[in-house]
Amino acid sequence: MLDDAGSGQVIGRLDQMLNSGQLTPALTQQARGLRDRLCAGVRVVILGPKGIGKSQLRDVLLGETAPATPPSAFALSIGHTDTRAEQIQDPNVHAETLQNPFLELATVMDVAASDGTEVFSERIRWALSQADIAVWCTQCFSEEEAALWAQASDHLKDHSFLVLTKADALASVGTLQSQIANLQAVAAEEFHSFFPTSTFHAHKALRAGDEISETQLAASGVKALRQTLSDLAASGQRADVDRALLFLQRNETQDAAVSVPAPGKKKVTPQAQTYEKALALLRGRVADLTTAAPQPDAVLENCSTLVEDLAELAAAHTQSDASFDAWRNDLYEASDKVVLMSLENDLRSAADAATIILQLKRDLDIRLAH
Template sequence: MRHSEAAKSPLCGQLEQALNQESLPQEYFDWGNQLLRRLDKPVQVMVIGHPGSGKSAVIDMMLGQSVISRHADAPIIEVSYGPEDCVEIETRDGGTSRHPGTLADVPTSPDTVRVRQELPDTRLQNHSFVEVSLNGSDEQNHTTLQRAVRHADVILWCSETFGPTEQNLWATVPDEKKDHSFLVLTMADRQLMRGTLTGLLTDLDDFAAEEFLGVYPLATVQAITAQTAGQTVNAELWQSSGGKQLASDVLRQVELGRASDVDQAEMLVRQFAPKTEDQQEQQADTAAKTEPKPKNTPTDDLMHTALNLLQGRAKQMLAETDTAGNADEILSSCMDTVKDLTQTLLASQNRSPEVQAALDAAQDGEELLILFQLERGEDAAVDAVTLLLQLKREIADGIDQ
């Protein structure tokens, strides 16, 4: 689902203008088009697993209401924003039918191939859910998984034990997708009652640490009950079920992914979008003003020095992000920039809250850049430049406060 014209952000329009420039290099055009497609639709959270693994219940938990229930005969279920509760069912012969209400109350036929559930939940304007069931042969499941992850922004793999068959299947997923993935053990309450949960988590620890952002034991029924049984959320049950942590971390990943897309789009717009007459006049008016500026404090001076360092380096590296061949150089330049920023802030005796916040952010950035250098490649280089832009924005915000 794409956003309507009215719902599109001004940034999408500015990016479209930038992409229409005849002088735009092809590599930037391809990159910008990819960004535009991502910004033009909600972040897609893909919930994947074998039949009976609790996928539907996890989505119901994330929504805070019983919407899907059990529909094992629907290979693909999409949950997205719509003006009212409505279910669209597509069958094997290509026919479609629409029904008011939710899928929990609408029967589906055995020849159903896709279901789309629309809900007037404004959260779904930012992200949508897609449930994918792996109910075929090993070869069919491999093909289904590869198609699914190609369109996924965030992945939740649902399983009771995540055994060797699932591990082998998951191993075929590209690493860049694994960086935004969660392993959800959906029947943690059963495992706990059997006394097997601790051993299972120990067995999965090494594998999951390399393959997922984290392992989330989830008592799904309790998590849903915590949100739906009373007038308000049962905070204690919501926490103990594992639902609160999973929902919070998934939404955080959604926000980080969208923020990264926005940062990269803004970078392209600043470099390539044509300036409107109003913007040109505004720049001329600003240049003509001679009003005296307030005197800078020592904190302001230091923060401006840090900001100028980041602005200069980020602009310099923007032109270098076009090919994978110089990715190592970009990563190295980003690391040097953040180290210089850290040294600049450490060299000062000024420890105002703004300066300390900038120093903490720079030191955190160094740790992230070490990880990017280990990953290497074009994606890591783009993430590194995006990190510089985020640091620049945080420091600019500190100056404006």
């Protein structure tokens, strides 16, 4: 199905469209931007004060020791392939390639700190502009750090992590629990999640040429961080694919479109009947998102109306089970998110809202296929 396309397939379709020479200059630029975005992966930026342990955390997160940032650069970008590394055009960024499974989803950027407050602030501002997900490393999240983090958008804050480094050192002086409590309060307001970490022993094993055991990884706190980060990066990658699919649906010729096979006959349950009605509603209204002019207010209004109609349809269903209840809860959560995005009323919020609609449609396709 069209909405089940992977990033490789979508990149191929974008290449075909670019090579056709049929696009206007503006559409060509947009298609290249979408393709480069898919090739680069979700951009994870590791930030924090000098000497806080960012690079050590990065190495344990990736499971291998990355090279140091060269003097001529203030950021080290690590990708999975040479193609991805070539996406980095900034002269202040040094690109390296590591064959790590996590890097199939993301490009990790380690931003070097600086002794100068003004220079560091400039680097943080630049890094925040590059990030899809930020990992802020700290031991106390000082007022200076909070002031720098205040530059981040609300969208980025909702997709970022506060990481306490060197937790073992704090434990040795008896301040770990109080610091965790303080930082949890900060994370609840400013970040997606909070993770205390202690990477000394795991990083020592890496430097000795050994693999980090699952026990060491779990004890370091990085295992939980990696899993949550992977899930968020996978969601971001799916969102990038969906945005590219929206572009393809608007601009691809009809004969190049992927046909959807007719589904086989299945036993119709009351839940399936509701799913069918919801899917029919989505199919009829997704066209409004793919053909309308990309004005944020129009897209957000369409999305808001659609999720409200879907929620009403789900609420009217009197017979349910655990699976249906989970789907209905997902609808309510999607409705809440779209309402918040409508308040922001910008292009990024409109794109995120459209992505939520496509995710709801994909989920129904999967439910009805089984």
